[in-house]
Amino acid sequence: MKARHHTLGGLLRGLRARNGWTLKEMSERTQIPVSTLSKVEHDRLTLTYDKLLQLSQRLNIRMSELFADPAESGEAAVTARRSVGRMGDAVRVNTKNYDYYYLCPELRRKRMIPIHTRIRAKSVEEFGELVRHQGEEFIYVLEGAVEVLTEFYDAVVLHEGESIYIDSNMGHAYIAAEDCDEALVLAVCSSAEEGLLESLYSLHGDVEAVRPPAANARRRSARPLGKRATRRAR
Structure with a gap:
């Protein structure tokens, strides 16, 4: 099937539809005749550079948008991915400081990692060295x-009910506050770079990640969770 080409006419039709304008209303806004706009929208006419500049200025859009190809525009394709996060399906990792439950484990190459976390460490001394990893959380x-x-x-x-958003490349740690034995949080880690999940797993060192039986069956042919790391588990 032949791909549909991006044209100035298609862009103007889309812009007019989004704003609910008639051709006459767009003509009044741009000071370009209705007949000219109609021909452009039907790809029977193009505009000179001066008219394109006039169009961008009067409609308050960048000139580059009049030439951009949607395939290169950075608009993300709709993947229709979906995963219901249940504790029984989570990948569990227990360390000296935290109990992690990695939710929605069946989705690969996630750029946002939801983690249900129980915090047990009660002091900086008990926690140890601050943690750093890519992304934000x-x-x-x-x-x-x-x-x-x-x-x-x-x-x-x-x-x-309170929350915090931080740069994960900055050294950080979470400990149970004074007079609190344990705390429970929902953490969401994200990164524009790939490999975030592997980066998080590497922080656990030699601690084993345990998948629920159902998840193990689904991933019998998948590769191991990650390489064993030399860092102490956090």
Whole structure:
């Protein structure tokens, strides 16, 4: 099937439809005759550079948008991916500081990693060295209270219903706040770069990631979760 070419006419038709304008209304806005606009929309006429400049200025759009090919525009294709996150399907990783439950594990090459996390460490000394990894992350406190430690800011305590968004490349740690034995948070880590999940797994060192039986069956032919790392588990 032959691909449909991107044209100036198609762009103008789309722009007019999105704004609910008639040809006459667009003509009044651009000061370009209705007959000219109609011919452009039907790909029977193109515009000179001066008219294109006039069009972009009067419609308040960039000149580059009049020439952009949708295939190169950076608009993401709709993948229709979907995954229901259930604790019983999560990949579980237990370390000395945290119990991680990686949700929606069947989706590969995710750029956003949702993690249900139980925080057990109660002091900086108990936690150890601050953690760093690619991307950014968002933490929402579900139960208890969490003390957030970062290398460039003073510590802050978050209670139930409170949240924080940080640059994950900055050294950081989460510990249970004073007078709180444990805390439960929902974490979402994201990155524009690929390999985020592998980067997170590598922080666990030699600690084994455990998949539920159903997930193991679905991934029997998949590669291992990741390489064993030399870092201490966080």
